[in-house]
Amino acid sequence: MPMVIGVAAGVVLAAIIVLICLFKLMWRVAEPNEALVISGSKHKTEGLEEGMGFRIVTGRGTLVMPGVQAVRKMSLDLNETELLVDCVTHQGIPLKVRGVVIFKVGDDFVSIANAARRFLDQQKLMSERVHNVFAGHLRSIVGGLTVEDMIRDREKLTGQTRAACGTEMEKLGLIVDSLQIHEIEDPTGYMKNLAMPHAAAVQRDARIAQAQANLQATEAEQAAFARMSEATRDSEILQAGYQAERDKAAASSRQAGPLADAAARQEVVVQETRVAELEAQRREQQLQADVRKPADAAAYERRTSAEAERDARISAAEAKAKETELAAAAEASRVKSAAAAEAEATKARGAASASATRATGEAEAAATQARGLAEAESAKAKGLAEAEAMKARAEALAQNQEAVVAQQLAENWPEIVRAGAEAFGNVEHMVVLNGADGMADMFAKALTMGGTGLGLARQLLASMNSENAANPASAQLNGAVTPPPRSEKIPVRDDK
Template identity: 30%
Template sequence: MAFAFLISVGGGIWAFITLLRKLYFICQPSEVLIFAGLRHRTAAGATVGYRTVRGGSSVRIPVLEEVMRLDLSNMIIDLRVENAYSKGGIPLNVSGVANIKISGDEPGIHNAIERLIGKSQDQIRHIAKETLEGNLRGVMASLTPEQLNEDKITFARTLLEEAEDDLQKLGLVLDTLQIQNISDDVRYLDSIGRKQLVELKRDSRIAEAEATSQSAVKQAENSRITELRRLDKELAIATANAEKRIKDALTRRNAVVAEVEAKIGAELARAQAELPVQEERIKQVMQQLEADVIAPAESLCQTMMAEAKGEAATIVEQGRSQAEGLSDLVESLKRSGDDAKRLFLLQKLEPLLTMLSETVQPVTVEEVTLIGERDGQSNLSLATLLRQLQDSTGIRLLQQPDASAAADSPVQGD
């Protein structure tokens, strides 16, 4: 009896454990358990006919609930789009890799339960791939080939933003998206690449030139700073030397001033001592000058004054006697009448004619003709004329034997 009881108890325990193992479900970290059958309220307040368990365990209510699993592990999708027209009408080929998974948070988990429950990972991967390729074509149509090729990160980010809403509706989450290659059959990107290569070389040369110029500028700036520092140092040294010389000069100034004052005082004292001697010497020189120069000069002056007075008296007396003689002559001329005046003029004319005859060369008179003589008076008039001419001019005419011969012969004068 006891053995049968133990067997029955053991069998009951084993049956309970077996039943518990069938009703007890453990959820792995990479999956979600869905207990469908009873109505439950979600965190958002919506009422659904299931409950979810993630990363834990739960017991299924027999008969009332059914358990389903939803895998949350990562799925890798290879994206490949060919002849997708970009902005500008250039067909491009794009390949990339995307990592997606089923969302484990609300509200994405509810969308996944409604749309993906019961589907395999291959089916889910195919749905996600078609969705991403459609989004990829849409994004490529809005970007130029240059933008797609030059900034793949921006391209991937734009694709993530574009596909997020569509994947969220499917209950999927796009973890990562990498654009691996972008190409075209018309070699448009190759020409862009060559252009970019040229531009890159140009930019590198420009950068090298700028770097060289900046290096030269920096070197010049360093040289300028070095030169300024050297000049500042030399200026500081010169300033220090100048201040030192100024201090030395100020120190020696008092000694030099005292020395100069002593010399000036000595000279002044010597000059003051020599002053009486010089005054006596001046007096001596003045006395000597008075004896040697002034006295003889005064004596000579007195003598010359006396001589001048004597000469003046003689001249005065001569002038007075001449004036008296002229006065007497004038009185006698007045008393003599008109003949006295003619006589005076003849007396004055004789020396004048003598002076004139001395200036004239000897003249030979060949012939003298008398015109207008009266008959019977020519001989007497001619003799009188010759005598008067001889008396007045000193010219003597040669006499001829007869009057006719005298009239025809030439006249000669001494």
């Protein structure tokens, strides 16, 4: 019995294991990014026509009969294809359009079924098919547009291409997630030439704007420089005004010292004058005290003694008090008398000093006057003496003119000899036949024949007479005759 139970349990366990293995073998689960296409099933799939011969499972598990049904997977991932299409615009201009298309299999069963029928075993060729579809429609759309339309409204090109490919993509079971036109290449340079007028206009506007900015900047700089110059001028004017005030204050301060010294000296003189007056008063009082007051004091003393004796007889006590009072009064009177005497003496000394100063000034004035008178007398005597000498000389010249001329010739003989020697100044070569005697004769002839000596004498005499007539005093004081101008050079004959 236990053996039977064990065998039955083993059979049951084996059956369970076999069932589990069969279940795992038959159970298929679709991933979120894939769809299971099960063929060989007659089950109707929602949204599909009957009798298609396959069913589609997405996002869940299903049982598949091995050997009876075939299971294949359809990817629902995104796919991408690059577009590089040669197009010709409505204007006949060739262009190259670069873009990208992002697409995938639709999520509905119809799209999956359409894609499964076309690409189930050829999913790698899906991108090429999509590229061909978009390339054809893109050429057709670009052929109806101009370059300007494509540049101004690129979104229009994208929208039209996407709308034109929508029906065909739906038949293929594909949906377009994104279509982007990246670049439009222009091998002919049409777009560049199209942009040149605008670029030139922009460049022109930029240059104009730059020129206007430079003009405004220059005007602002000049205005700023003008304001700076004006500010500098105002500052210099203010500084000059401040400097003038400082100079004025400095001058006032420099003058304050001498003015203060003068005021101080004036005050000292005033105080000294007052002191001198007080000193004179004190000396005057001192003299009164020394001369007059002693006699009055002696009389007063005798009278006081008599009164004291009389009062002593009346009352000793009152006499003592009276004596004390009188002694104090006597002391005060004595001090006052001494001060008066000193003031009198000071006044007397001041008067004496003033008298001495006045006498000294008068003596100096008299001496100065005496010196002036003496100098005047001396000058007068000298002038008279010179006049007498000039008069005597004139009389001598009138009486004995030849002697005077001879004296003048003797005094000016060196000048006469020099004038005679100048006659030979232009002679380069001279031959003397008879030696020293001939030279002496030639020199004598130079002095006499040409009239050099006599002419010089006449000129000396005429000069002396003219000077005496014009300024006799000056001629006499100088004591000499102005030398005459040199005579012309005497030509010397060369006797070889």
